[in-house]
Structure formats: structure tokens, C-alpha cells
Amino acid sequence: xxxxxxxxxxxxxxxxxxxxxxxxxxxxxxxxxxxxxxxxxxxxxxxxxxxxxxxxxxxxxxxxxxxxxxxxxxxxxxxxxxxxxxxxxxxxxxxxxxxxxxxxxxxxxxxxxxxxxxxxxxxxxxxxxxxxxxxxxxxxxxxxxxxxxxxxxxxxxxxxxxxxxxxxxxxxxxxxxxxxxxxxxxxxxxxxxxxxxxxxxxxxxxxxxxxxxxxxxxxxxxxxxxxxxxxxxxxxxxxxxxxxxxxxxxxxxxxxxxxxxxxxxxxxxxxxxxxxxxxxxxxxxxxxxxxxxxxxxxxxxxxxxx
Amino acid sequence: xxxxxxxxxxxxxxxxxxxxxxxxxxxxxxxxxxxxxxxxxxxxxxxxxxxxxxxxxxxxxxxxxxxxxxxxxxxxxxxxxxxxxxxxxxxxxxxxxxxxxxxxxxxxxxxxxxxxxxxxxxxxxxxxxxxxxxxxxxxxxxxxxxxxxxxxxxxxxxxxxxxxxxxxxxxxxxxxxxxxxxxxxxxxxxxxxxxxxxxxxxxxxxxxxxxxxxxxxxxxxxxxxxxxxxxxxxxxxxxxxxxxxxxxxxxxxx
Numbered sequence: 093x094x095x096x097x098x099x100x101x102x103x104x105x106x107x108x109x110x111x112x113x114x115x116x117x118x119x120x121x122x123x124x125x126x127x128x129x130x131x132x133x134x135x136x137x138x139x140x141x142x143x144x145x146x147x148x149x150x151x152x153x154x155x156x157x158x159x160x161x162x163x164x165x166x167x168x169x170x171x172x173x174x175x176x177x178x179x180x181x182x183x184x185x186x187x188x189x190x191x192x193x194x195x196x197x198x199x200x201x202x203x204x205x206x207x208x209x210x211x212x213x214x215x216x217x218x219x220x221x222x223x224x225x226x227x228x229x230x231x232x233x234x235x236x237x238x239x240x241x242x243x244x245x246x247x248x249x250x251x252x253x254x255x256x257x258x259x260x261x262x263x264x265x266x267x268x269x270x271x272x273x274x275x276x277x278x279x280x281x282x283x284x285x286x287x288x289x290x291x292x293x294x295x296x297x298x299x300x301x302x303x304x305x306x307x308x309x310x311x312x313x314x315x316x317x318x319x320x321x322x323x324x325x326x327x328x329x330x331x332x333x334x335x336x337x338x339x340x341x342x343x344x345x346x347x348x349x350x351x352x353x354x355x356x357x358x359x360x361x362x363x364x365x366x367x368x369x370x371x372x373x374x375x376x377x378x379x380x381x382x383x384x385x386x387x388x389x390x391x392x393x394x395x396x397x398x
Numbered sequence: 399x400x401x402x403x404x405x406x407x408x409x410x411x412x413x414x415x416x417x418x419x420x421x422x423x424x425x426x427x428x429x430x431x432x433x434x435x436x437x438x439x440x441x442x443x444x445x446x447x448x449x450x451x452x453x454x455x456x457x458x459x460x461x462x463x464x465x466x467x468x469x470x471x472x473x474x475x476x477x478x479x480x481x482x483x484x485x486x487x488x489x490x491x492x493x494x495x496x497x498x499x500x501x502x503x504x505x506x507x508x509x510x511x512x513x514x515x516x517x518x519x520x521x522x523x524x525x526x527x528x529x530x531x532x533x534x535x536x537x538x539x540x541x542x543x544x545x546x547x548x549x550x551x552x553x554x555x556x557x558x559x560x561x562x563x564x565x566x567x568x569x570x571x572x573x574x575x576x577x578x579x580x581x582x583x584x585x586x587x588x589x590x591x592x593x594x595x596x597x598x599x600x601x602x603x604x605x606x607x608x609x610x611x612x613x614x615x616x617x618x619x620x621x622x623x624x625x626x627x628x629x630x631x632x633x634x635x636x637x638x639x640x641x642x643x644x645x646x647x648x649x650x651x652x
Contacts, residue, residue: 269452270499270558274513274565275489278481284512288503366502366545 136336140327141343149323150344156240156309156319157348161302163245168252173282175257186253193250199311202243206315208234236317244312248305255297259290291363299356303349310345320344403428403569403600404449409458411444411624418444419455420624426569426617431601433611433632436621437647442604445621446571449602450491451484462491463568489517492562492570496577498554500546506533506557507542510564518565525564532560536590552583556590569600576607608651612636620644 126132140146174186193201209230217225234242263286271281310321324341328334404426411419418441426432434442447453449460451468459476460467468484469476479487501509510532511525533539536556546554555575562570572591576584588610595601595614605611611618615632620641628641639645 264499266495266497266499267501270493270495270501272485273450273452273488273491273493273495273571274561275485275487275517276513277485280516284516285501289501292503363503366504366547 133333133336136331136333137339137343140333140337140340143327145323145327146320146340146344149318149320149341150348152237152318152322153306153309153320153344154348156237156244156312156317157302157306159241160244160248160309161305163241164248164252164301164305165298167245167249168256169287171249171253172256172260175253176260190250190253193247198243198247198308199314201247202239202311202315205234205239205243206236236312236315239315240309240312240317240319244305244309248301251301252298255294255301256290258297259292259294260286262293263289288363292360292367295356295360295363299352299359302356303352306348306352307345310341401428402426403430403463404602405461406445406449407459407461409445409448409455409460411441411448411453411455418624419448421458422624422626424619424626424629426600426602429598429600430616431595431603431614432617432619433615434602434604434619434621435606435608435611435647436627439623440621441624442621443573446573446602446604449571450488450493452493462487485517489513489565490568492565492567494555494558494562494570494572494575496574498546498551498558498578500554500558500561502546505543505545506538506549509546509557510561513561514564529560529564532563533557536560536593550583551579552586555579555583555587559587559590559594563594569602570594572601572603572605574604574606576605606651608636608648620647622647 171186171189174182175190177183212230214227214229215233216227219225267285267289268281271285276284309319312319313322313325316322320341324337328337402425404424406422406424409419409422410417422441422445424432434445436442444453448455449462449467451460454468459469465487466476467487468479470479470483471477500506501512504512507526507529510529511520511522514520514525514528515522530539530542533542536559538553538556538560541549541553541557546557549557559570559575575591576587579587584607588607591601591603591610592614603611603615611632617630618632618635619626620628620635620639620643622643628635628639628644635644636648639648
């Protein structure tokens with residue numbers, strides 16, 4: 093008897109509708125409560141969202157984040173390579189660095205660097221004979237922006253080194269052996285074979301670090317580095333719209349982290365070339381999928397079957 | 399077929415307390431195909447990996463093309479080479495692994511030209527041309543731009559052989575090249591190896607394929623417990639072994 097005569101009735105999911113209804117109701121109640129609040133001034137949020145000082149704060153937050161991430165990445169790779177080195181002294185030195193910078197609060201490090209001029213008032217490079225090559229006052233170098241970059245970058249390097257090391261360790265030893273057997277010198281084995289494969293494992297947690305750093309960068313408001321939160325604070329100290337300006341700052345942070353997520357998606361795809369695509373679908377994936385399907389109905393180049 | 403290209407001289411190797419190689423000596427002449435057979439744990443792979451110094455022997459010395467591998471003989475002493483000089487020596491010794499070890503992030507073509515372009519300073523266009531020709535000769539021309547994960551095990555191993563060949567090595571070491579393959583894919587890899595042997599490539603092959611050894615090998619070395627128990631022309635070792643242990647092993651695997 094052909095089975096096609098018996099239609100299949102799919103299972104219904106009534107609880108999904110119940111859950112949706114409850115959540116929508118709660119959200120509506122919250123929205124009504126906020127909207128009817130006489131103290132919170134919505135117009136202030138709109139007024140300050142694109143205020144020049146806020147925008148300059150966004151720019152500072154971006155470059156402090158990107159700058160210290162770049163420092164952190166380079167430092168992280170160097171430290172991770174030191175950690176897997178045969179040379180025990182090099183390995184220990186890297187361990188010590190990581191131990192120190194992960195073991196102390198980044199806020200303390202920032203304030204410390206900001207005040208480094210107290211113990212080292214000047215940087216002087218002189219020849220053994222006594223001739224001075226250059227002489228600079230520490231405070232003229234350690235501006236809030238430089239301090240922010242240095243403090244966050246060194247701290248980030250310590251965390252990134254463990255992420256990079258995990259990536260290096262994830263690469264099968266057979267890869268190293270094959271590269272060595274071909275006659276590639278150690279530096280090429282690392283740069284051409286091991287690190288590119290390690291990146292596949294490094295990118296997701298590094299993206300996580302970047303998003304985290306975007307928000308951690310708000311700590312530099314304690315040294316008045318002029319970032320997004322610093323600017324918001326300055327403004328609400330003048331007009332007392334405290335919550336409104338915090339909402340403005342939060343909206344910008346949300347936007348920046350969303351953009352970072354999208355960037356991470358593309359970087360991840362780039363470094364998973366040649367590997368079986370995992371079944372993981374991100375929210376961004378499905379939005380992207382919607383657009384693509386409506387546009388040409390064909391799977392894209394990146395969706396190569398393994 | 400007369401000058402010795404590989405000379406293993408009194409090589410021993412210990413991991414902690416275990417001696418995995420015990421005073422091994424063997425010679426391989428230019429153009430010879432030498433098969434190393436024996437039960438697992440005999441030290442066959444370790445011996446092979448000492449020849450390009452992926453493993454370091456505890457004592458003894460290995461010469462390839464007259465040069466001590468990993469050392470420089472000056473004033474009657476063997477000075478250990480630095481990493482760069484060792485890499486240059488390894489470039490002349492090809493190796494094919496049990497698990498292929500193709501670079502998964504590179505296409506077939508990139509796998510093959512990586513070392514020649516980086517080390518031999520071959521022009522990229524020339525490297526691509528010769529890689530394409532080599533691949534075509536083993537029937538994989540259309541796989542040029544595929545990633546290793548898109549190939550079958552047999553195809554991956556044939557690409558791995560081409561990758562070794564692209565460096566124009568003096569000899570190629572094969573470490574159980576068919577052991578990780580599905581049975582129906584073994585034949586295509588052995589066929590490529592037979593062709594290489596016919597073209598006069600010097601090959602040292604650790605293998606469980608007694609049929610291949612009988613058909614292709616010039617000499618067979620039988621290892622047990624870190625020692626070479628019996629060596630000689632393939633026909634005599636495989637057809638009329640002198641040693642009881644060789645006979646027992648062969649009766650089990652054939």
C-alpha cells in the first residue's frame with residue numbers, strides 16, 4: 093500500500109504562542125510605564141544622540157578600542173609564541189607578563205600608567221659618556237589617550253596571548269611535522285601553516301574580547317580620556333539628564349557591538365576556508381539568508397559544501 | 399644503483415626508559431626501493447622519522463647523500479645544526495605520512511607550491527605549471543582548486559605524494575602511506591608509488607602491504623622490538639626467510 097495515501101500532520105506548538113503572548117504583554121507594560129514617566133525626557137535622548145561632543149566621544153572610544161585591540165593582538169601573538177618556545181627563559185618571561193597583567197585590575201593599571209610621571213618624571217636616553225640623546229617629560233607623553241591605549245593594550249595582550257596559545261595548541265601536530273618535513277624553517281612553519289589554522293579557533297573568542305573591550309574602554313573615563321562615557325558624564329553634569337545621557341551612550345555602544353558582530357561573521361568565514369562548515373547559524377546569518385533568498389534564491393559562494 | 403644515498407649507522411633511540419631502536423644499521427642505494435616491515439611497535443616509523451630528524455636518535459648517526467642529518471662534521475666533531483640549516487637538509491628529503499597531513503586551509507595547488515615557491519625560489523607561474531603537470535599525471539588535474547577536505551583519502555594521499563615530489567627530493571620516506579585508507583582506495587595510492595619506483599625514485603617505505611613489497615621493493619628489512627632481524631633482497635626475505643620470527647610474521651600477514 094503506498095504510504096503517500098496517508099498525509100502527515102505536523103505537530104502543533106501551542107506553547108510557543110502562549111510564550112509569545114506573555115512576553116509581548118510584559119514588553120508592552122514596560123514600554124507604557126517608561127513612556128508615561130514624567131521625569132524621563134525622551135526629547136533629551138534625541139537631542140543628544142548626535143551632539144558633537146557625543147560623536148567625538150564615539151570616535152575616541154572607537155580608536156581607543158581598535159588601537160588597544162591591535163596592540164593586544166600583536167602582543168598576544170608574540171607572547172603566545174614565547175609561551176610555546178623551546179627556550180625556558182622566554183617561556184617564563186611571557187608567563188610572568190600574563191600573570192601580572194591578568195592578575196591586577198585593569199582600572200588600577202590605567203590609574204597607575206596615568207600617574208607614572210610621579211616616579212619617572214622624565215624619560216632620558218643618554219650615551220654611556222653622559223651625552224643626552226633625548227629628554228622628554230613623562231607627562232607630555234602620557235596623555236590620557238596614550239595612557240588609555242597603553243593600559244588597555246597591555247592588559248588585552250595578556251588575555252589575547254592565552255587565546256592565541258589555545259589556537260596554536262589546537263593545530264594538529266601532523267601539520268607542523270609535514271611543514272618541517274618539506275623543509276620550511278620554523279618561522280615559516282608558524283606563519284604559513286600553524287597560525288593561519290589557529291586563527292579559525294582564535295577569531296570567535298577574539299571577537300568576544302573586542303566586544304568586551306568596546307565596553308571596558310569606558311573605564312578610561314576615570315582618566316578623562318574623552319571617550320563616549322566621559323563625554324556623556326560631562327554633559328549630564330551640566331544638565332542633570334543623567335539617565336537620558338546614559339541611554340544615549342548605551343545606544344551607541346549597542347550599535348558599535350552590533351557592527352563588531354557583523355565584522356566577526358565575515359572574518360570567521362574567511363578563516364574557515366577548507367574546513368567543514370559547522371551547522372551554527374547566527375542571528376546575522378538568518379537575516380543575511382532572508383535577503384539573499386529574496387534576491388536571487390541561490391546559495392552564495394561561501395556556503396560551499398564540505 | 400651503487401652509491402649509498404642513506405646510511406644509518408648504529409642508531410639507537412630511547413623514550414625515557416624504553417629503547418625503541420637498538421643499534422640499527424642499514425644502507426639504501428640511489429634508486430633503491432627499501433621496504434621496512436614488521437609488527438606494530440617494532441620501531442619502524444621511529445626509524446623512518448629519524449632519517450629526516452623528526453625524531454632525534456639517542457646515539458648513532460644517519461647520513462643522507464653523504465651529509466650527517468642534523469649535524470655538521472667539523473674537526474672530527476658533530477656540531478648540531480641550527481633550525482634553518484636543518485630545514486635546508488629536510489628540503490631534500492620528501493616524506494609522506496600515514497594521515498596525509500595536507501594543509502587544510504590551502505587548496506591542492508597551494509599545498510603543492512608552498513614549499514617550492516618559499517624555499518626553492520621557483521617562480522610562482524613555473525611552480526603552478528609543474529604542479530599542474532604532476533597532478534595531471536596522476537589523474538587529479540581537475541582537483542587543483544579543491545580543498546583537501548573535499549577529496550577522498552586516496553586522492554589526498556596522492557596529492558601528498560605530489561607535494562613531496564614538487565621539492566624534487568633525493569629520496570622519499572613513506573610512513574605507512576596506505577594504513578589510514580579505506581581498502582578500496584589503497585590501490586590508487588600504491589599505483590602512484592609503483593610508478594615512482596619505476597621512474598627510479600629512491601624510496602624507503604614502512605608498510606604493511608606485503609604484496610607491494612614483493613612486487614616493488616628491491617630490499618626488505620624486517621624489524622621486531624627495535625632491531626632489524628632480517629635484511630636482504632625482497633624475493634629472498636619474503637619467499638624464503640631465514641629467521642623464524644620473520645616466518646611467523648609473514649605467515650600471519652599473508
